[in-house]
Amino acid sequence: MPDNNAMAIHPLAGKPAPQSLLVNLNELEKAYYETKPDTSNPAQLVAFGTSGHRGTSLDGSFTESHIRAICQAICDYRQSKGYTGPLYLGKDTHCLSSPAQRTALEVFAANTTAVVYQDDDGYTPTPVISWFILQDNQNRKDHFADGVIITPSHNPPSDGGIKYNPPNGGPADTDVTNWIQNKANEYLKANLNGIKHLPYHSAINAPCISATDFRNDYIAALDTIIDMKAIADAKIRIGVDPLGGAGFAYWQPIAKKFGLDITVVNQKIDPQFSFMSVDHDGKIRMDCSSPYAMQGLVALKDKFDIAFANDPDTDRHGIVVPSVGLMPPNHYLAVAIQYLFTHRNWSGIGVGKTLVSSGIIDKVAADLELKLVEVPVGFKWFVDGLYNGTLGFGGEESAGASFLRFDGSVWSTDKDGIILNLLAAEILAKTGKDPGVLYQEIEAKFGKSFYTRIDQSTTPAQKAAFKNLTPEKVAATALAGDKITAKLTNAPGNGAAIGGLKVVSEGGWFAARPSGTENIYKIYAESFKSEAHLQQILDEAGKIVDAALV
Numbered sequence: 001m002p003d004n005n006a007m008a009i010h011p012l013a014g015k016p017a018p019q020s021l022l023v024n025l026n027e028l029e030k031a032y033y034e035t036k037p038d039t040s041n042p043a044q045l046v047a048f049g050t051s052g053h054r055g056t057s058l059d060g061s062f063t064e065s066h067i068r069a070i071c072q073a074i075c076d077y078r079q080s081k082g083y084t085g086p087l088y089l090g091k092d093t094h095c096l097s098s099p100a101q102r103t104a105l106e107v108f109a110a111n112t113t114a115v116v117y118q119d120d121d122g123y124t125p126t127p128v129i130s131w132f133i134l135q136d137n138q139n140r141k142d143h144f145a146d147g148v149i150i151t152p153s154h155n156p157p158s159d160g161g162i163k164y165n166p167p168n169g170g171p172a173d174t175d176v177t178n179w180i181q182n183k184a185n186e187y188l189k190a191n192l193n194g195i196k197h198l199p200y201h202s203a204i205n206a207p208c209i210s211a212t213d214f215r216n217d218y219i220a221a222l223d224t225i226i227d228m229k230a231i232a233d234a235k236i237r238i239g240v241d242p243l244g245g246a247g248f249a250y251w252q253p254i255a256k257k258f259g260l261d262i263t264v265v266n267q268k269i270d271p272q273f274s275f276m277s278v279d280h281d282g283k284i285r286m287d288c289s290s291p292y293a294m295q296g297l298v299a300l301k302d303k304f305d306i307a308f309a310n311d312p313d314t315d316r317h318g319i320v321v322p323s324v325g326l327m328p329p330n331h332y333l334a335v336a337i338q339y340l341f342t343h344r345n346w347s348g349i350g351v352g353k354t355l356v357s358s359g360i361i362d363k364v365a366a367d368l369e370l371k372l373v374e375v376p377v378g379f380k381w382f383v384d385g386l387y388n389g390t391l392g393f394g395g396e397e398s399a400g401a402s403f404l405r406f407d408g409s410v411w412s413t414d415k416d417g418i419i420l421n422l423l424a425a426e427i428l429a430k431t432g433k434d435p436g437v438l439y440q441e442i443e444a445k446f447g448k449s450f451y452t453r454i455d456q457s458t459t460p461a462q463k464a465a466f467k468n469l470t471p472e473k474v475a476a477t478a479l480a481g482d483k484i485t486a487k488l489t490n491a492p493g494n495g496a497a498i499g500g501l502k503v504v505s506e507g508g509w510f511a512a513r514p515s516g517t518e519n520i521y522k523i524y525a526e527s528f529k530s531e532a533h534l535q536q537i538l539d540e541a542g543k544i545v546d547a548a549l550v
Contacts, residue, residue, distance in 0.1 A: 009280050009292075010278065010279075010280060010281050010282030011282075012278040012282050013278055013279065013280045013281075013282065013292040014277050014278065014291070014292040014295045015277060015278055015295075016275075016276075016277060016278075017273070017274055017275075017276050017277070017278050017284050021278065021282075021283070021284055022157075022272045022274055022284075023095070023156075023157045023158045023272055025095050025271055025272060027058070028056075028057055028058065028095050028096060028158060029057075029095065029096070029099055031057035031058055031060075031063070032057040032062070032063055032064055032096055032099050032100075032160075033063075033064050033099070035057055035060045035063045036060075036063070036065060037060045037061070037063055037065055037066065037188060038060060039185075039188050039189045041060075043059070043060075043061060044059075044060045044061055045185050045188065046066055046069060046070055046180075046181050046184040046185050046188065047181065048163075048172075048177035048178070048180065048181045050171070050377065050378040050379075050380070051153055051161070051163055051171065052149075052161055052162050052163025052164065052171075052177075053066065053070060053161065053162055053163075053181070054152045054153075054155060054159055054160070054161040055159065055160065055161075056096075056158045056159050056160065057096060057158075057160070058158055062096060062100075062159065062160040062161070064099070064103050065188060065192060066184070066188070067100045067103040067104055067107075067162060068103055068106075068107055068187070068192060068195050068197060069184040069185070069187035069188050069192065069195065070162055070180065070184045071103070071104045071107035071108060071148075072107055072111070072183075072184070072187055072194070072195040072196065073179075073180045073181075073183035073184040073187065074087075074148065074164055074180055075107065075108065075111040075113055075196075076183055077164075077176070077179055077180055077183070078113070078146065081144075082142065082143075082144075083143070083144045083145070083146055083166075083167065084114070084142075084143045084144075085114070085136060085137070085140060085143045085144050085145035085146070085167075086114045086115065086116045086136065086145045087108065087113055087114065087115050087116070087145065087146055087147060087148060088115075088116050088117075088129045088132045088133055088136075088145065088146075088147035088148075088214075089101065089104060089105070089108070089115050089116065089117040089124075089129075089147065089148050089149075089150075090117070090118065090123070090124030090125070090126065090128065090129040090147070090148070090149045090150065090151075090214075090246070090313075091117075091118075091123060091124065091149070091150040091151065091246075092123055092124075092125075092126075092149075092150070092151035092152075092245055092246045092312040092313040092314075093123055093244055093245055093246060093248075093269055093271060093312050094151065094152055094155075094157060094159065094160060094161075094271060094312060095157060095158075095160075095271035095272075096152075096159070096160030097123075097150045097151060097160060098121070100150045100160055100162060101117070101150050102200050103197075104148065104150065104162075105117070105200065105203045105204060105209060106197040106198050106199070106200055106203045107195065107196065107197045108203075108208075108209070109198050109202070109203035109204075109206040109208060109209050110196035110197045110198045110203070111196050112206075112208050113208060114208045114209075114210075115208065115209050115210070116132075116210050116211075116212055117209075117210075117211055117212075118211065118212070118213070118214055119211035119212055119213055120211075122213075122249060123245070123246035123248070123249065124149075124214050124246055125245075125246045125247050125250065125310075125313060125314030125315065125416075125417070125418065126149045126151065126246075126313040126314060126315040126414055126415065126416075127314065127315055127402070127412045127414055127415065127416035127417070127418060127419070128214050128215075128218045128314075129147040129148075129149050129165060129214075129414075130147070130165060130169040130170060130412040130413055130414035130416070131169070131218050131221075131411065131412050131416075132145075132147070132214065132217075132218070133145050133146060133147045133165060133167065133168075133169040134168075134169040134387075134410055134411075134412065134413065135217070137167050137169075144167035145167060146164070146165060146166050146167050147164070147165040147169075148162065148163070148164055148165070149162070149163050149165065149313060150162050151163070151246075151312060151313035153311055153312065153313055153315070153316070154285055154286045154287040154288070154311035154312065154316065155285065155286075156283050156284055156285055157271060157272055157273045157284055164176065164177070164180060165414060168383055168384070168387050168413055169383070169387070169410075169412060169413040169414065170379065170380060170382070170383030170386070170387070170412075170413030170414050171378070171379055171380040171383065171414060172380070173380050173383075174380075215249065215250060215253055218250075219250065219253055219254055219257055220257065222254065222257075222258070222418075222419070222422065223258070224405045224406060224407070224411075225403070225404075225405045225406065225411050225419055226419060226422045226423060226426055227426045227429070227430065228258040228260070228422070228426075229258075230426055230429040230430055231258070231260055231422070231425045231426055231429045232258055232259040232260055233429070234428070234429035235261060236260070236261065236305045236306060236425050236428055236429055237261050237263075237303075237304045237305045237306075238260060238261060238262045238263070238304060238305065238306055238307065238308075238425055239262075239263050239265050239297065239300055239303060239304035239306075239307035239308075239320075240262055240263070240264050240265065240307065240308060240309070240421070241264075241265050241266045241294075241296065241297040241307070241308075241309040242264065242266065242309070242310055242314070243266070243273075243276070243286045243288060243293075243309050243310060243311060243312065244266065244268055244269055244270055244273055244275065244276075244286070244312065245286065245310055245311060245312035245313065245314055246312060246313055246314050247310045247314035247417065247418060248264070248267070248269060250314075250418065251264050252264060254418075254422075260425075263304070265296075265297065265300060265307075266296065266297075273286060275296070276293060276296075277292060277293055277294070277295035277296055278292065278293075279292050279293045280292050286311050286312050287311065287316075288308075288309040288310055288311050288316050288317060288318030288399060288417070289316065289318055289326075289328075289329045289398065289399035291325075291326050294309060294318055294320070294326050297309050297318070297320050297326075298320055298325050298326050300320075301320050301321065301322055301325050302322055304320075304322075305322070305428060305434070306319070306320070306321055306424055306425055306428050306434060306435075307319075307320040307321075308320060308421035308424060310417040310418070310421065311417070314417045314418060315400055315414060315415035315416065315417050316398070316399040316400050316415060316417050317332070317399055317400075317401070317417040317420035317421050317424075318399060319332050319420075319421070319424045319435060321424075321434040321435055321436040321437075322434060322436075323434050323436035323437045323440070324436035324439075324440075325436075327435060327436055327439065328451070329396075329397055329398065329399035330357055330358035330360065330361070330397055330449070330451055331358075331360075331435075331436075331439040332399075332420075332424070332435055332439070333353070333357065333358070333361060333395040333397075333401060334358065334360045334361050334364050334439060334442055335427065335435045335438045335439050335442065336393065336395070336401065336403075336420065336423055336424075336427075336435075337351050337361060337364055337365065337368075337370075337393055337395070338364050338368070338438070338442065339423075339427050339430075339431070339438070340392065340393055340403055340423075341368050341370060341392065341393075342368070343430065344392070344404075344406060344408075345406070346392050346404065346408050349371075349389065349390055349391060349392040349404075349408065350370055350371035350372065350373050350385070350390060350391050350392065351365050351370050351371070351372055351373070351391065351392060351393045351394075352372075352373045352374075352375060352381070352382045352385055352391045352393065352394035352395070352493070353372065353373070353374055353375070353394075353395055353396075354374070354375060354376065354377050354378075354381075354395075354396045354397060355374045355375065355376065355377070355488070355491055355492075355493075355498060355502055355511060356377060356397050356453075356502075356511045356513075356524040357395065357396065357397040358397065358449055358451055358526060359449065359508075359509065359526055359528065360442065360443075360446060360449045361395075362374075363446040364442060364446070367445075367446075372493070373385065373391060373493035373494065374491055374492050374493040375491045375493045375494050375496065376491045376496050376497070376498040376499065377396070377498070377499075377513065379394070379396060379400055379414065379415055381394075381491075381493075381494065381496065382394025382402070382413070383413045383414075386402060386403075386404065386410055386411075386412075386413045387410050387413050388410075389404060389408050389409060389410065391404075392404050392408070396415070397524070399417075400415030400417075401415060401416075401420050402414065402415055402416045402419065402420075403419070403423075447528055448528070449526055449527075449528060450526065450527045450528075450529075450530065450531050450533070450534040451524075451525070451526045451534075452524075452525055452526075452534060452538070453522060453523065453524045453525075454522070454523050454525075454538065455515075455520040455521075455522055455523075456512075456520060456521050456522075456523055456542055456545075457519065457520055458514065458519055458520060458521050459519060460519060462514075462521075462546075462549045463514040463515075463519065463521065465549040466499060466500055466501075466512075466513070466514045466521070466549070467499070469489050469500070469501050469548060469549070470489055471487035471488065471489055473548040473549075474487045474501065474503060474544060474547075474548050475547060475548075476503070476540070476544050476547075478505070479503055479505040479507075479508070479509075479510070479537060479540060479541075479544075480505065480507065480508060480527070480533055480536040480537045480540055481507070481533075481536070482505035482506045482507040482508070483505060483506060484503055484504065484505050485504050485505060485506060486502070486503070486504040487501070487502075487503055487504075488501070488502040488503075488504070489501055489502075498511075498513070499513055499514070500512050500513035500514065500521070501545060501548065503541070503544060507527060507528055507529050507533060508525065508526050508527035508528055508529065508533065508534065508537050509525070509526055509537075510523055510524060510525040510526075510537050510538070510541040510544075511523070511524045511525075512524075512541065512545045521545070523538065523541050523542065523545075525537045525538050525541060
């Protein structure tokens with residue numbers, strides 16, 4: 001049975017971060033260079049999850065050794081595939097991102113890898129790297145470009161992260177990340193023997209390394225995907241909080257280029273992220289979909305016609321509207337899909353969602369007679385559809401999405417928080433209603449949804465047992481009083497293993513997936529009836545999962 005304490009909210013949640021929560025930046029950077037990972041400890045090896053390798057120098061899971069090993073492994077992978085085009089390199093504003101970029105440049109330069117990175121030691125959003133990879137490869141038949149983004153996304157300030165995007169511009173698939181991970185761990189276990197690197201001052205002056213301003217081309221193209229003129233003509237008053245992230249340097253140039261009324265309400269770049277409100281669990285986390293972390297912008301909701309935020313690498317969106325405040329990601333995804341497929345001249349293309357996203361999206365898609373492609377968790381599952389134009393939109397319940405240009409061609413194959421934010425302004429400009437009001441209309445048509453996610457304690461043995469789950473191991477025939485209509489261990493949209501279980505009934509559903517790093521599994525649940533029914537689903541979900549794992 002789920003532990004309701006898992007849903008307990010920390011006393012500091014939503015309050016300004018106290019000094020006691022702020023990470024010591026000097027200690028963090030010192031540990032990055034001085035700590036040598038213990039290769040006998042699996043927690044200190046390279047481990048690529050759904051968004052690359054993440055960790056912290058304070059426990060030996062993200063250090064200079066890790067970045068050297070990963071970047072050499074990427075060079076080896078590129079060579080094995082014949083990728084000789086430029087590697088686009090970006091970083092966010094986490095403390096460990098700058099030293100990691102320096103290390104990356106030392107390795108890439110020593111391997112004579114052609115690298116393009118942001119000039120003036122600036123920051124670059126993840127979607128911008130995706131966009132440049134796709135632009136560069138548009139007319140290539142070989143010598144493909146790819147990219148690396150140094151970011152742990154919305155993770156706490158002590159964390160670092162690095163992810164690889166191949167020539168299709170999106171997050172690398174498991175076969176690629178496994179290759180890089182395994183090769184990097186070989187280097188770690190060999191005490192870094194075989195890794196090439198140059199001193200930093202030599203690396204940045206190497207002929208293969210060049211700096212540019214990524215902003216100009218990306219910003220100039222925004223009117224191929226968003227009706228920027230409509231936003232300007234409607235004189236929409238926009239508030240933006242970059243949450244101290246890589247998007248900070250983009251919003252004023254966007255406003256100037258297209259004549260938008262944008263106020264950047266938080267202009268601080270602070271690797272301690274001391275300006276943040278504390279998240280639900282008492283940690284500083286730059287999660288633009290969290291009502292606790294977003295308290296600062298939510299408090300300003302009535303000062304603007306629409307406001308929005310991004311996480312540090314700007315691939316996620318958080319939409320704040322006067323009608324309801326911060327929109328739950330599922331609500332905004334439903335509104336975005338309904339709007340795009342009724343305001344773009346697209347035909348014969350589908351909409352993608354992760355199987356833990358709201359069933360309201362299914363109802364919107366069915367109403368519009370759209371093909372719905374339901375995939376496992378991870379944006380990588382949308383890459384091919386966005387790339388070849390068979391998916392007009394791909395979105396995750398964790399506030400990550402992307403969509404096609406007006407003409408149906410690919411924009412990005414990674415999550416793009418900038419276009420999702422600007423889309424909210426376009427929706428308001430073109431409909432005269434903020435997205436919160438439009439979701440209320442969706443709810444009036446299809447009924448209310450009650451959605452949550454909790455963490456359930458488990459054992460390593462039970463976590464391992466998730467890999468062997470089959471629908472036949474679920475003995476239950478009803479869920480919270482409703483007949484079970486589907487038991488899934490593979491995603492219906494592409495047949496890929498979901499790494500867990502989804503059980504669907506006529507009145508709701510739940511899905512369970514093990515954490516990659518902790519002895520917990522995550523339970524996502526939704527009821528189309530009531531909060532009480534949702535709680536009943538949660539209560540039964542834990543029992544169903546535990547019984548199936550035996």
